[in-house]
Amino acid sequence: MRVSEHFNLGLTQPSLDFVDVDIERDLKVFVDPRSLRLLPSQWGAECVSLVQNFFQAVLTAIAGEHNDAARQLLSHLKEPNETHLGLSREKARGRALGTESAYDLWEALSKSDAVKSGLLEDLEDTILMVEGIGPDIVSDITTNLIREPLIAYTQDACTAYGIPMASEVDSGPLWDPTHQSWHSEYVRLPVVEGRKLLLVPKVIVRRHMAYDQGEYYRDYILEHLKKEELEAGSALVKLLKNGEVRVTKKDLEMKYGRGKKVIVRETRRNPEILARYRNDKRNIVRPPLTHHSLANDTDTPPPDWDTLLHNVLTVAPGNENATTYHHAVQALLTALFYPSLVSPQREFQIHEGRKRVDITFTNAAFEGFFEWLSRHYPSQYIFVECKNYTKEINNPELDQLAGRFSPNRGKIGLIVCRRFDDKELFIKRCLDTAHDDRGFIVPLDDEDLRELVEEVKSILRRPEYYFLRKRFERLIMS
Structure with a gap:
């Protein structure tokens, strides 16, 4: 049963501003931090600021070897089950973040050469260069960090669509950018079967993250290495019958390897590759999901x-x-x-x-x-x-x-x-x-x-x- 059905809104997904999720199962879409940058609104700017503030606080703590402080910051990242977005197959239960995974997250960041070398600028960079961090974790982290704006959005949406809210609902961890600390408070939110519900604007969800490790490795790292091999006339260069020369990606992978360690190593050696990738991502905007994409993903009519x-x-x-x-x-x-x-x-x-x-x-x-x-x-x-x-x-x-x-x-x-x-x-x-x-x-x-x-x-x-x-x-x- 979807939110619209549970609350008898008389509206379907195209006429709703939020993602009309199933109230029990997770929908396989992500909150992409880059999608927040596309929103030319005060709400979008607040979300971007929260994500950047927290991530820089964590990086600063790790760089200063304030490990307890870094772990404390990360330990408040909880499973955002209230949005019903993510990769769970059965009832919404989250799979990316929890008490144990917060320690794993700290360990991955603290041991990463990308962090030590200062390559990382934004949260989404971790998808490319930090072991164990993928789109699902970045989406969950982002959701945690923008929980307060999402609560405000949910309250506005409930008022707009006539969804009843309960009082004195635990907000969950809220990031305070001024004091760079977590707190919680009691708020008004809709509650379904004893569980709070957080509505997410459909304009900020994506099927895939803008940053993609495979794309960066394949189309940027390997292409740069290919150019180097061709210019050097190395043993990897093959002469074809038609007189053309080429270097295969298979041979490049055999020589240089693959994975995030390779990505970090080659990015540190040639930081202009990452600069070009970031620039391309700024210029090539991945738009919000269309009505038909949402219909397919949510199994609802267009x-x-x-x-x-x-x-x-x-x-x-x-x-x-x-x-x-x-x-x-x-x-x-x-x-x-x-x-x-x-x-x-x-x-x-x-x-x-x-x-x-x-x-x-x-x-x-x-x-x-x-x-x-x-x-x-x-x-x-x-x-x-x-x-x-x-x-x-x-x-x-x-x-x-x-x-x-x-x-x-x-x-x-x-x-x-x-x-x-x-x-x-x-x-x-x-x-x-x-x-x-x-x-x-x-x-x-x-x-x-x-x-x-x-x-x-x-x-x-x-x-x-x-x-x-x-x-x-x-x-x-x-």
């Missing part, structure tokens, strides 16, 4: 676009159905705009609660229309107002949304409504708002939502939102 749209269009107009319309629009837009827009919040409060926004999305786009927006206009958040009116939308509704904008929050919004008596006139009003430097508001009615759905259904890869781009260009080009 987006049913027709049903999501139908749920919006069949809501009867009128204030008495405003909440139903609001929820249906959020379910559709969450699926439509993933992974560009994440962390939807309903009734988002600003000005100390004196003003509210129906739906607020965090702009986490790394490509496409919303990424372009983030580079040219204040758009940290995208605001959505839902108007299930039977009457025409007029200036007061336009001014209401414009009044929610600010340079810090963002100045981009959508008004989603049922129809316009004169859509062209309303677009001109949005144009006036833009010309007056009061922000950019894109109007979308039922017909426009149909266009957006048809577009996303017709595109095999990640949607580019051409319809939305064209509508927005009218606001900046006229």
Whole structure:
């Protein structure tokens, strides 16, 4: 049974911002520390800072031979069973971290030449160069370190989706970057069958880590050694019948060996190899899982676009159905705009609660229309107002949304409504708002939502939102 089923959310994975895990078994995906760097948000920055702070604290303790301190820091890394992510085959029980493995982790780090030589910079470097540390352990360590932001995310998600929470739940170990120590406290979290549940944003999980030991060895270490052998004209160089020369990877492995000791040795000898690998990883972004990848991994249906749209269009107009319309629009837009827009919040409060926004999305786009927006206009958040009116939308509704904008929050919004008596006139009003430097508001009615759905259904890869781009260009080009 999945989280959505247990709590009767009436939503499937495409309309949920978090990974809809099985409440008993683990899902084989990882929290990749590099995925956190892709999030252009305060939440993502906090997570990155926590991971970096802890890892540097451990490396500093080991370098100073403060072994007891290093072991103490590592001993608080526990099995993060509450996320239900990892490699367990049966009930979620974790397999990477525990009391004994914390000592093993310290031993692996303290004996590593990569640590002693200062090669390591980030936690994910350990995948390449520290014995016994693989993607599962790095994922578990990362989850431990970002537990406090995950708790905050879970609480927000529970509020957004109506998931009940229990009080006085033990948080588990929380990393304090200021004092570089662990602590715990009692928090509000959902509890399932006596076990706490921690929700994880689907935008930060991956099937595979960005850093891969095999890739680094095969495509970087061996390629560098191959070049050296060719330049030296060594005995490994073979002359082919067509006059070409080559060095086989099999022969290179026979001469140099393989494994993390070899990787460390050759990286210390040629540190530019690691610099190139890191640079390539910065420039080649591994995107979040697609809807279909998540569907395959979670064994859940892919987006049913027709049903999501139908749920919006069949809501009867009128204030008495405003909440139903609001929820249906959020379910559709969450699926439509993933992974560009994440962390939807309903009734988002600003000005100390004196003003509210129906739906607020965090702009986490790394490509496409919303990424372009983030580079040219204040758009940290995208605001959505839902108007299930039977009457025409007029200036007061336009001014209401414009009044929610600010340079810090963002100045981009959508008004989603049922129809316009004169859509062209309303677009001109949005144009006036833009010309007056009061922000950019894109109007979308039922017909426009149909266009957006048809577009996303017709595109095999990640949607580019051409319809939305064209509508927005009218606001900046006229």
